[in-house]
Amino acid sequence: MAYNLLKGKRGIIFGALDEKSIAWVTAERVHEEGGKFVLTNVPIALRMGKINELAEKTGSHVVPSDATKVEDLEKLYEESVKVLGGKIDFILHSIGMSPNVRKGRDYGDLNYEWFLKTLDISAISFHKVMQTAEKMDIMNEGGSIVALSYIAAQRVFPGYSDMAQAKAMLESIARSFGYRMARSKGVRVNTISQSPTVTTAGTGVTGFDFFYEFSDKMSPLGNADTASCADYIVVMFSDLTRMVTMQNLYHDGGFSTTGITYELIDYLKKGGFASSKE
Numbered sequence: 001m002a003y004n005l006l007k008g009k010r011g012i013i014f015g016a017l018d019e020k021s022i023a024w025v026t027a028e029r030v031h032e033e034g035g036k037f038v039l040t041n042v043p044i045a046l047r048m049g050k051i052n053e054l055a056e057k058t059g060s061h062v063v064p065s066d067a068t069k070v071e072d073l074e075k076l077y078e079e080s081v082k083v084l085g086g087k088i089d090f091i092l093h094s095i096g097m098s099p100n101v102r103k104g105r106d107y108g109d110l111n112y113e114w115f116l117k118t119l120d121i122s123a124i125s126f127h128k129v130m131q132t133a134e135k136m137d138i139m140n141e142g143g144s145i146v147a148l149s150y151i152a153a154q155r156v157f158p159g160y161s162d163m164a165q166a167k168a169m170l171e172s173i174a175r176s177f178g179y180r181m182a183r184s185k186g187v188r189v190n191t192i193s194q195s196p197t198v199t200t201a202g203t204g205v206t207g208f209d210f211f212y213e214f215s216d217k218m219s220p221l222g223n224a225d226t227a228s229c230a231d232y233i234v235v236m237f238s239d240l241t242r243m244v245t246m247q248n249l250y251h252d253g254g255f256s257t258t259g260i261t262y263e264l265i266d267y268l269k270k271g272g273f274a275s276s277k278e
């Protein structure tokens with residue numbers, strides 16, 4: 001159901017790779033709610049992914065940019081303001097990548113060049129996105145900026161490796177830049193800490209099937225899926241959350257405050273996880 005929550009709002013959505021991406025599903029939801037936006041991703045993802053399908057479906061424009069490169073962001077912002085016909089009300093940072101995770105490096109044997117890349121792509125890019133936006137003064141008063149995080153920022157999930165540090169930094173940047181953005185422009189900055197979700201980035205984490213299943217049993221509402229995450233992001237972009245800022249908001253079916261569930265106990269009594277029987 002659509003409520004016209006984003007009617008008249010303009011935005012930029014980073015990170016739609018394919019139809020499973022959180023950014024992709026969010027773009028569809030934002031479109032349903034009347035928001036207009038530019039889609040962006042790294043050139044290689046634009047070539048390999050299907051972003052043009054999404055652009056056509058949502059009547060949006062695609063501008064390539066690598067979020068770690070300030071000059072790309074400058075071009076993206078210049079073009080976005082032009083194409084959308086005015087300043088920006090919302091930005092979604094839905095970007096994450098660790099070369100160490102992707103190449104299966106053990107946490108005790110990290111490649112430090114790659115570690116720096118993990119931090120640059122998955123966390124510092126969020127600072128670059130906001131610093132460039134601030135310098136170019138592209139945000140409208142009362143705007144909203146959201147990035148996606150994961151609870152490995154607070155708790156240990158061994159397979160998440162150096163992405164845990166990236167998410168901790170991402171959440172910290174949201175607070176520090178959120179303060180500046182609030183004072184200068186009344187713009188909100190928040191992170192949404194999402195349940196494990198079946199996407200390209202998600203399934204790249206070692207043992208994903210197991211912790212997806214574990215998390216589902218440990219969440220009183222079950223894992224939050226991509227569609228419900230998109231709904232939450234829409235609400236965070238809307239004026240209904242105009243006083244929420246500098247928060248890490250759990251969108252996880254209750255996982256983050258649950259110690260154990262009867263569902264998990266029963267499950268273990270009956271012989272454990274389905275994925276371990278493959």
Ligand SMILES: NC(=O)c1ccc[n+]([C@@H]2O[C@H](COP(=O)([O-])OP(=O)(O)OC[C@H]3O[C@@H](n4cnc5c(N)ncnc54)[C@H](O)[C@@H]3O)[C@@H](O)[C@H]2O)c1
Nearest residue numbers: 015017021022045067094095096148196197199200201202
């Ligand atoms: N899938 C999960 O289980 C899960 C859970 C919690 C949080 N998240 C977070 O959600 C966000 C979106 O991931 P997803 O699960 O939709 O997976 P995804 O693989 O569909 O999206 C990740 C995106 O990051 C983009 N990207 C990588 N390097 C980039 C760069 N330098 N500049 C711009 N874009 C770049 C990729 O091209 C891709 O589109 C990530 O921050 C991820 O860590 C995912």
